[in-house]
Amino acid sequence: MFVNAGGEGSTEANCTMSFMADSFFQGGDAFQTGEHIVESALPVKREHLVCKNCAAEIEVTSAQHKVMQMKSTAKYEKKIQELSAQCQRKSDECYQAWMSLTAANEQLEKVRMELDNKLFQTYSLDQTVDKQAENLRNISSKYECDKKFWAVAINNLQEKIKVMKEEHSQLLREAHECADSIPDLNKMVFAVQSLVSQCEDLKVKYNEEHAKRRKLYNLVQEAKGANYSGCTSRNIRVFCRCRPLSKTEVASGHATVVDFDAAKDGELGILTGGSTKKNFKFDRVYTPKDDQVDVFADASPLVISVLDGYNVCIFAYGQTGTGKTFTMEGIEQNRGVNYRTLEELFRVSKERSETFSYDISVSVLEVYNEQIRDLLGASPTSKKQWRLAKTDVQGDRLKEAQNINRSLSALGDVISALATKSSHIPYRNSKLTHLLQDSLGGDSKTLMFVQISPSEHDLSETLSSLNFATRARGVELCPAKKQIDTSELQKLKMMVKELEKKLKEQEQSESTTYQRVFVITLFICFIKIYCLFVPYIIHG
Numbered sequence: 001m002f003v004n005a006g007g008e009g010s011t012e013a014n015c016t017m018s019f020m021a022d023s024f025f026q027g028g029d030a031f032q033t034g035e036h037i038v039e040s041a042l043p044v045k046r047e048h049l050v051c052k053n054c055a056a057e058i059e060v061t062s063a064q065h066k067v068m069q070m071k072s073t074a075k076y077e078k079k080i081q082e083l084s085a086q087c088q089r090k091s092d093e094c095y096q097a098w099m100s101l102t103a104a105n106e107q108l109e110k111v112r113m114e115l116d117n118k119l120f121q122t123y124s125l126d127q128t129v130d131k132q133a134e135n136l137r138n139i140s141s142k143y144e145c146d147k148k149f150w151a152v153a154i155n156n157l158q159e160k161i162k163v164m165k166e167e168h169s170q171l172l173r174e175a176h177e178c179a180d181s182i183p184d185l186n187k188m189v190f191a192v193q194s195l196v197s198q199c200e201d202l203k204v205k206y207n208e209e210h211a212k213r214r215k216l217y218n219l220v221q222e223a224k225g226a227n228y229s230g231c232t233s234r235n236i237r238v239f240c241r242c243r244p245l246s247k248t249e250v251a252s253g254h255a256t257v258v259d260f261d262a263a264k265d266g267e268l269g270i271l272t273g274g275s276t277k278k279n280f281k282f283d284r285v286y287t288p289k290d291d292q293v294d295v296f297a298d299a300s301p302l303v304i305s306v307l308d309g310y311n312v313c314i315f316a317y318g319q320t321g322t323g324k325t326f327t328m329e330g331i332e333q334n335r336g337v338n339y340r341t342l343e344e345l346f347r348v349s350k351e352r353s354e355t356f357s358y359d360i361s362v363s364v365l366e367v368y369n370e371q372i373r374d375l376l377g378a379s380p381t382s383k384k385q386w387r388l389a390k391t392d393v394q395g396d397r398l399k400e401a402q403n404i405n406r407s408l409s410a411l412g413d414v415i416s417a418l419a420t421k422s423s424h425i426p427y428r429n430s431k432l433t434h435l436l437q438d439s440l441g442g443d444s445k446t447l448m449f450v451q452i453s454p455s456e457h458d459l460s461e462t463l464s465s466l467n468f469a470t471r472a473r474g475v476e477l478c479p480a481k482k483q484i485d486t487s488e489l490q491k492l493k494m495m496v497k498e499l500e501k502k503l504k505e506q507e508q509s510e511s512t513t514y515q516r517v518f519v520i521t522l523f524i525c526f527i528k529i530y531c532l533f534v535p536y537i538i539h540g
């Protein structure tokens with residue numbers, strides 16, 4: 001259906017056309033005119049518009065159409081401008097809102113941080129408050145305790161004051177009574193004075209008696225030492241000590257060849273095969289059950305001899321592994337002769353300190369490869385060098401063995417010469433015998449420990465050691481002599497003279513004490529001799 005837009009004589013009353021520019025659109029767009037909604041029928045060549053409601057075709061002129069288009073364009077441009085302005089405003093508002101939001105956020109963050117700080121402070125304060133509350137509780141409980149304690153103390157003091165007051169009044173009463181009995185008191189004073197003088201007399205007598213006893217005791221001790229070896233014609237004492245079978249030897253089933261039946265009498269039997277037994281006699285024979293205390297009990301009189309001024313030498317001799325070190329040094333829990341000797345020396349010298357003054361010095365020497373080494377005097381560096389030197393020669397065992405043999409051979413020669421009372425004793429043939437000259441020679445006391453193994457596997461070495469020891473035991477020397485320092489003796493004589501002079505000068509003096517000073521320089525030398533059996537020592 002065609003409608004003449006805006007024209008007269010429209011065919012449909014309800015599709016009246018009025019040109020309302022607002023309602024028209026160019027090609028393709030829908031627009032409304034009165035009751036008609038028209039669509040352009042583009043491509044429109046004949047300028048027709050279509051109503052959308054009734055689909056009526058409305059014909060417009062191109063001028064009208066242009067005007068309509070321009071109006072429409074202007075209207076939309078205006079609207080676009082308005083919308084753009086509106087959009088700009090909204091953007092500005094948005095920006096403003098965003099800015100204030102950011103500021104608000106910053107503010108919020110600050111507030112949060114402050115809040116955190118406050119919370120932390122509150123927490124710290126809570127803790128401090130808790131601690132202080134705890135302290136306060138402690139203080140108050142301590143205070144309560146103290147309060148109770150002091151209350152009790154005050155009560156006690158009050159009780160004491162009460163008792164003391166009673167005692168005071170009692171004493172006052174007694175004082176009055178005493179004042180009444182002064183004559184009796186005087187008598188008592190005289191009696192007491194006479195008792196005191198009696199007591200003084202007794203004290204003097206007691207001191208004299210005590211001094212006598214001490215002197216006698218010293219004489220007994222001295223006699224003990226002298227009996228031990230000094231007054232006999234034989235100076236080398238020999239103690240034989242046998243070690244126990246080691247665990248390895250027991251495990252390997254080694255039999256023991258030593259018979260200790262007569263050990264108490266100083267006798268020892270060695271089973272040399274079958275029923276044959278060779279007997280040896282020594283000054284002491286120790287079984288493997290005898291301990292360090294037993295051994296030292298027998299050796300200790302020698303220590304007293306040292307303090308009495310004798311030269312003394314104790315040495316251990318035996319096959320390797322037979323207990324020389326064990327006897328002389330011992331182990332930490334069970335000390336040997338060396339340590340016990342020093343202990344005894346200091347004990348006895350302390351015991352005699354009122355009578356004698358001793359000056360004790362100790363030397364420990366080692367003889368190795370014909371060189372003498374002072375083990376106490378050596379500096380750590382030189383000790384180290386010495387050890388290194390010893391390990392250096394480890395490859396040269398032959399030299400070591402030769403030197404040991406030389407020492408033993410020389411010792412054997414010296415003992416032989418002493419035994420045959422030869423006019424020349426070859427002490428200077430080795431460092432060992434040279435060193436022991438004073439100890440083996442004439443006026444000294446010598447103790448030799450011969451150490452043996454009980455094992456059948458060591459039989460030949462055991463026999464060699466025992467033969468050597470028997471030979472040493474047979475050596476006769478002249479009686480031991482005291483070594484008194486003559487310069488000290490002179491000093492003592494001078495002191496006695498001076499004292500005598502003073503005594504004469506002080507005629508009224510009733511008693512004088514003087515101290516005897518007896519200085520002995522003690523030389524102890526413990527030497528360990530390794531036994532590398534040299535036939536001509538034993539049999540030569």
Ligand SMILES: Nc1ncnc2c1ncn2[C@@H]1O[C@H](COP(=O)(O)OP(=O)(O)OP(=O)(O)O)[C@@H](O)[C@H]1O
Pocket residue numbers: 242243244288318319320321322323324325326327451530
């Ligand atoms: N009487 C004893 N009782 C218990 N154990 C002993 C006894 N004698 C020696 N022994 C033990 O036998 C081992 C060897 O002893 P020791 O080292 O004293 O021998 P040694 O003769 O000094 O040896 P070496 O000549 O090789 O130095 C050690 O383990 C020691 O503890």
